[in-house]
Amino acid sequence: MARDRATSEARTRVLETADRLFYEHGIRAVGVDRIIAEAGVAKMTLYSHFPSKDELILAVLKHREEVMAGYFRAAIERHLAASGDKLRALFAAVKELLATPGFRGCPFQNAAAELADPAHPAAVFVRDQKQRFFGFLRRCVEESVGPAGAAAAPAVALLLEGAFMTAVIQGSAEPADVARDAALKLLALEAV
Numbered sequence: 001m002a003r004d005r006a007t008s009e010a011r012t013r014v015l016e017t018a019d020r021l022f023y024e025h026g027i028r029a030v031g032v033d034r035i036i037a038e039a040g041v042a043k044m045t046l047y048s049h050f051p052s053k054d055e056l057i058l059a060v061l062k063h064r065e066e067v068m069a070g071y072f073r074a075a076i077e078r079h080l081a082a083s084g085d086k087l088r089a090l091f092a093a094v095k096e097l098l099a100t101p102g103f104r105g106c107p108f109q110n111a112a113a114e115l116a117d118p119a120h121p122a123a124v125f126v127r128d129q130k131q132r133f134f135g136f137l138r139r140c141v142e143e144s145v146g147p148a149g150a151a152a153a154p155a156v157a158l159l160l161e162g163a164f165m166t167a168v169i170q171g172s173a174e175p176a177d178v179a180r181d182a183a184l185k186l187l188a189l190e191a192v
Helices: 002-025 032-039 043-049 053-083 086-098 107-114 121-145 147-170 175-191
Strands: none
Touching (some): 002 032, 002 053, 032 043, 032 053, 053 086, 053 107, 086 121, 086 147, 107 147, 121 175
16 A cells, blocks of 8 residues: 555656646657656656656646646636626636746647647647546537627637637736627627
8 A cells, every 4th residue: 555655655756747748848849857856756757657758748738738727627616706707707817827837838739739740649648638627618618698699609718729729828817707708799780
């Protein structure tokens, strides 16, 4: 049991270290040796959990999706009382995220930009993650303006994706407000 716990702790350290380094410096810029050194594990430990860097990249993206889903659930719940509806709460959560010190954009957009091979398992995962996030966004839209608003959900998704990228370029969380205002106007037109 103690060995399993130590193995699990080592795996978690590798995963969290790789996640942090990939996000701060980029997937291709960070080598396995750096991850090993900063995680404080042996090379054999890393490779026993992640036989290749590609498998580690995929595991990091899966881990990041879980972290981000938890963040959005908690942040939306926090903002829901003040905002009045789930979509506004989502945009408030996005703005909060964009204002986080060290924000370097959407980790899934970043990974997609770095992974040149669209068939790479991590690139496939990113596409699937975006579809799952889109489903979540569509539900937020429908809960806020009703089923008719679902037709506008793809445009709202593009507004959010653009807000993530523009926030990095401008070094500001204000693109979340611009995207929110555009989405609300679009959805008001959809309801007519």
